[in-house]
Amino acid sequence: MEKTSSSAFQVQNGDSAPAAETPVWNMVVVSALAAGIQFGWALQLSLLTPYVQLLGIPHKYSSLIWLCGPISGMIVQPLVGYYSDNCTSRFGRRRPFIVGGSFLVILAVILIGFAADIGHATGDPLGKESKTRAIVIFIVGFWILDVANNMLQGPCRALLSDLSGGDAGKTRMANTLFSFFMAVGNIGGYSAGAQPSLYKSFPFSLTNACDVYCANLKSCFIISAILLFVTTIVAVTCANEIPYTKKAVEGGGERVPFFGELLGAFRNLPRPMLILLLVTALNWIAWFPFLLYDTDWMAREVFGGEVNDNGLYDKGVRAGALGLMLQSVVLGFMSIAVELLARQLGDVKMLWGGVNFILAIGLASTVAVTKAASHSRRFDVQGHALPPNSSVKAGALAIFCILGIPLAVTFSIPFALACIYSSEGDAGSEQAGLSLGVLNLAIVLPQMFVSFLSGPWDALFGGGNLPAFIVGALSAAASGILSITLLPKPQSDAKLVIP
Structure with a gap:
């Protein structure tokens, strides 16, 4: 795309035509949609693994529910990206997908939040017995949520x-805004998950079939639906999209279907991209166990609670949500600092390798905190475990905060390297989209691997979360070593643009 003085482009008849300058506030309100999306993601990560166990799914099987995220990421996201590029709706290329996705998210959170009530209304028993119908409704809602x-x-x-229109400064600002609002959404979601009495704002949420924990979860998702609805309406109203009319490729031929392009990209991957895929895959094998079980680890290993106990498990989950909120604060600040640090070091692979060692140390430290919690465990006169002392809680929360540093790099550097390697290859920068699609597979396939195996690993070693965390620590160390030793330094002197 050629540079012009304009910062936005109207796409019509397959061509890019200069449009009026996009106001900064316009990009702010569109970026704010990330807060609505991420608020729901934060709730999903912090509350849903404990919730499925409350419904009656054993810990060793709970990870299988999370297979939807990797599967939908592998199929839905690339397909939606491809078809939104070629969408000829009169409402524009992106807005129909944004509205459709928001509608499905709202439907999903209603199914998840009201699963226990719907299950009871259709025949599930009250009490601590397994709730089969609620589990089915929850799983359907969960999968819809991930797809949406x-x-x-x-x-x-x-x-x-599109709104940036090829202007480098606008593009960097847009991505910074998007990352900032992701952090805002995380903070909001984790804060809501950490509130023990949020259900009092929605008195109808507490029912015979839905206890306090369930009512709090339901209230969180109601807030999520309202926030996403508002941010979606504002974003699609402010976005000035021009309908796109497809035009045949030069020479009269049709474009190769999406999967043909993706397979072609695999066949022609340059060596730097292959190494990048390997390092990224190891990096996500490290991350996903913690993302999956962080609040459950806090509730079980740190607080000593059990599902459906006298409330200690719920307190641990809320403490884990607080840890995730603090992690998001670190993530927000670190996201702004990533590009500056990369420029200071002069080599992004060194930055990525270094923070992978921080990730490895953080995951390995969960063992020390767990042992300290176990050795200092106190009990009341009835023999019930009491919450851990302040030093143990501080150590656990410190791990959450420290992991915010490598998380910011994980969310930026791999995608930037994929774009740089693509622009330096024979295909040129027009293949950057396909390179990012291929990179996404190196993220979702490890997640599927972890979802299948982490439950059996944990069951084999007594039902805790530490085995998966140890595997993650080893994988993070391997990723750091390969990043420093094998990843080639980008040849170009182009500025690093954080996606």
């Missing part, structure tokens, strides 16, 4: 790219 979230994120980022 993947349907939302790609078009939202693409819309910001």
Whole structure:
């Protein structure tokens, strides 16, 4: 795309035409959609693994429910990105997908939040017995939620790219805004999850079938639905999209179907991209166990609670949500600092390798905190475990905060390297989209691997979360070593643009 003085482009008849300058506030309100999306993601990560166990799914099987995220990320996100590029709706290319994704998210959170009530109304027993119908409703809602979230994120980022119109400064600002609002959404979601009495704001949420923990979860998702609805309406109203009319490729031929392009990209991957895929895959094998079980670890290993106990497990989950909120604060500040640090070091692979060692140390430290919690465990006169002392809680929360540093790099550097390696290859920068699609597979396939195996690993070693965390620590160390030793330094002197 040629540079012009304009910062936005109207796409019509397959061509890019200069449009009026996009106001900064316009990009702010579109970026704010990330807060609505991420608020729901934060609730999903912090509350849903404990919730499925409250419904009656054993800990060793709970990870299988999370397979939807990797599967939908592998299929839905690339497809939605491809078809939104070629969408000829009169409402624009991105807005129909954003509205459709938001509608599905709202439907999903209603199913998840009211699963226990719907299950009881259709025959589930009250009490601590397994609730089969509620589990089915929850799983359906959970899978819809993951599909819808993947349907939302790609078009939202693409819309910001459209509004930037190829202007490098606008693009950097748009991505900074998007990352900032992701952190805002995380903080809001984790804060809501950490509130023990949020259900009092929605008195109808507490029912015979839905206890206090369930009512709090339901209230969180009601807030999530309202926030996403408002941010979506504002974003699609402010976005000035021009309908796109497809035009045949030069020479009269049709474009190769999406999967043909993806397979072609695999066949022609340059060596730097292959190494990048390996390092990224190891990095996500490290991350996903913690993302999956962080609040459950806090509730079980640190607080000593059990599902359906006298409330200690719930207190641990809320403490884990607080840790995730603090992690998001670190993530927000670190996201702004990533590009500056990369420029200071002069080599992004050294930065990525270094923070992978921080990730490895953080994951390994969960063992020390767990042992300290176990050795200092106190009990009341009835023999019930009491919450851990302040030093143990501080140590656990410190791990959450420290991991915010490598998380910021994980969310930026791999995607930037994929774009740089693509622009330096024979295909040129026009293949950057496909390179990012291929990179996404190096993220979702490890997540599927972890989802399948982490439950059996943990069951084999007594039902805790530490085995998966140790595997993650080893994988993070391997990723750091390969990043420093094998990843080639980008040849170009182009500025690093954080996606």
